[in-house]
Amino acid sequence: MQHPSNGRPPRYPTSLGTSDASTITLLGHDLAGELMGQVGFGELALWLVTQRRPEPGEVRVFEAVLVALADHGFTPTAIAARLTYLSAPDSVQGALAAGLLGGGSRFLGVTEDCGAFLHEVVAGHAGRLPDDSDEEGWNALALETVRAARAGRRLVPGLGHPVHKVRDPRTPVLLRIAEENGHKGPHLRLFEAVGRVHPQVLGRTLPLNGAGVCGAALADLGLPVGLLRGFALLARAAGLLGHIAEEQRSPLGMDVYLSVDRNAEYVSPQHPTRQPTKE
Template sequence: MQHPANGQPPQYPTSLGTSDADTITLLGHDLAGELIGRTGFGELALWLVTQRRPEPGEVRVFEAVLVALADHGFTPTALATRLTYLSAPDSVQGALAAGLLGGGSRFLGVTEDCGAFLHEALTAHEGRLPGDTDDAGWDRLALETVRAARAERRLVPGLGHPVHKIRDPRTPVLLAIAEENGHKGPHLRLFEAVGRVHPQVLGRALPLNGAGVCGAALADLGLPIGLLRGFALLARTAGLLGHLAEEQRAPLGMDVYLSVDRNARYVAPPGD
């Protein structure tokens, strides 16, 4: 906030949007005359965060990530939305919020956790990173990174999936799209290498999950690491809207509730 000395009202500078009686300005452009019908939503979301108009390859990778994260079936986030809608059908916003609030370390939050994990490792080796085609160099860095995480008893985010035990079908597609559009950067290269070397440390092979590769891809687009979960939530909002629409057409929230409630049984607390 700026406080003018001439007695005028304080100023609140923003590089996003402003409006007056006749116009709406967004990102320095006339919303009605220059953006509506000419700018896609994915492009606009990137632009709002980065404060620069993204090029087409960036938009393609970004929108591929949004599609990959939009829905994954009857996840806890979807069930939270459906059951909240069952309880409060007059509050669509509450149902959406309930699902979004469930985006944490086990579901959706992996996107940010993986991006942050990779970014930390890359920052620690800044100026000493392998070349794009030096797979052996990336493998060495990945092995060092996984070993350090194991020594610190930290999980390696982005490994494993509760459903896709062998391969997450999203992962190779997202990697290919990033490569095709010139945005397969150090985060994705390190993540790929983690996938190749982690069995040497962990003693078992786990798939690189889609949420993790999404985090790596978003980080390679230069997006703020602390906002990566926000992009996952942006994507999942579309999926939750789909669940709400289906709940209106063919409700199953009551069935889920009754299935649990009617099959609950009392057990005495431990020690009784």
């Protein structure tokens, strides 16, 4: 950017999009003539972030991740979106934003947390990683990783799920799609090995969380770990829009509100353990 003190107007460079009176340019291509109807939304989203057109295998893995993260039922994010729509039906954007704002460390955030955790290990062993076919080598690295996390009183992100106690059904499918498309890289291989060896350290067997596998898959696509939560939110936006549409067709936000309101019990701040008399 040039400073305005030189007499010229400031400049704000971007390699994404621009427009004039008759054309719209996106990523160096004519939007109407070269992209619309020829590029899928998932491909475009990946292209926008990486600034290069992804190859088909990358798109297939990326879109599988988006589908895996789109919706998971009545999670807090979905409830927040529905209740916000109940309160302000004139603000679809507010309801959608409310749901997205709820994507954090407990819901959706595991995608980024797991990807970042694995990336720290992978980057720290650059040049010394096992070969793809060396399962024992990956097991040894995973065992070292889990033991170090345990010693540091850190949780291993992506281990366990509040609903899928034995196996997250998304996990084997994502691993298979990544393998089929040549994008099962070190992050996925390490996380898969964590799934094999962690019982030796933790004394119990936990499933590999599908959202965590999504983070590993995105990291194997070379995407910045600091943006992984953004991709989870991109996926969940579709699910939240579905919840808002269903709320318009078959409202239940009022039932949720009334259920909480009618079953609330007031506890005096002076006697927090005393149960109030019900009328």
